[in-house]
């Protein structure tokens with residue numbers, strides 16, 4: 001269930017191993033291909049896309065980055081990621097581009113993706129008794145149907161049918177951060193070669209990009225802020241005020257997309273209920289500060305495919321039994337990194353003492369090689385570097 005990065009990549013990995021699947025997606029193909037999300041691929045994520053044959057366009061069009069900038073107290077500090085993280089780097093490539101590449105690959109291989117088809121209920125998994133799992137859906141024409149299967153993979157995001165199905169049985173850990181991000185996509189050449197994470201007393205801002213002509217920027221805003229309160233001029237003025245440093249100039253251009261996202265952390269435990277497996281945002285949400293969302297989804301389905309193939313082809317459930325615990329160890333590590341970055345970079349209104357602590361933490365981070373190395377290793381390759389995918 002779900003044609004985001006998790007569901008599509010899982011379907012692709014399973015097909016390569018000879019396991020048939022059907023992807024049900026409630027939105028249209030156009031919608032999922034245009035949906036703007038984050039865009040930082042960890043070293044291991046990019047390597048997996050290469051290894052399974054869907055990395056071609058990412059390698060041609062993605063931007064390889066070897067460092068990030070931390071900007072605070074009016075000064076710029078470069079964290080040399082590649083140097084500190086054993087030669088590894090990140091690729092800046094929009095999530096919806098990964099989604100397009102995966103859809104193309106599945107359809108070219110004759111895979112089934114049912115767009116405009118919403119899963120409305122799941123039965124036959126551990127929570128509902130019966131032995132044969134089935135997904136009830138409503139298709140584009142409004143017709144109800146049922147799909148019988150061996151296992152159901154809930155890759156349907158934070159608001160999907162699988163999260164709803166396990167609600168009474170799962171333990172859900174959640175935390176709502178007291179701010180939101182206003183994100184924009186602007187037709188302006190990036191005014192920086194590397195991502196800038198900027199802490200300012202007015203609030204956090206992030207300068208990212210999608211191509212040599214498209215900038216992606218974010219501003220910390222109050223949760224629930226109406227978009228109407230943010231006309232173009234106010235957005236650019238606020239970005240300029242927060243990002244200002246001597247000798248650096250921001251480029252401005254037409255804003256072609258904008259949205260406000262709440263910042264929250266969620267973990268659902270466990271990630272498996274009999275024949276229902278959760279992966280990606282259906283199982284966990286991280287605040288976007290560490291750019292880990294898509295990387296976690298990819299790491300989940302890599303393990304899930306490795307577990308389902310022996311289960312379905314040879315009745316060997318040993319890896320399936322380990323799936324949840326192996327994922328959750330990595331997920332909590334990512335929650336820790338994302339929360340730590342979030343708390344260090346987002347000032348809280350009226351909390352001056354906390355603001356000074358943030359500056360002290362940043363000062364330590366950029367002047368301690370050990371602290372910078374910790375950030376670099378986790379930012380560049382949290383899922384692969386510590387053996388959190390391979391289980392090493």
Ligand code: APR
Nearest residue numbers: 002004005006025026118119156157160161280281293294
């Ligand atoms: N039936 C079918 N499809 C559904 C249903 C449903 N009941 N509910 C949701 N979906 C679809 C959504 O429309 C979406 O396309 O499931 C898909 C889930 O995709 P994502 O939200 O992209 O989640 P995931 O694949 O886990 O990828 C995680 O997405 O939100 C970002 O930051 C997050 O980068 C991370 C990534």
Ligand code: PHB
Nearest residue numbers: 038039208288289290291
């Ligand atoms: C993005 O490019 O959208 C992006 C980059 C880094 C983040 C979050 C989002 O931490």
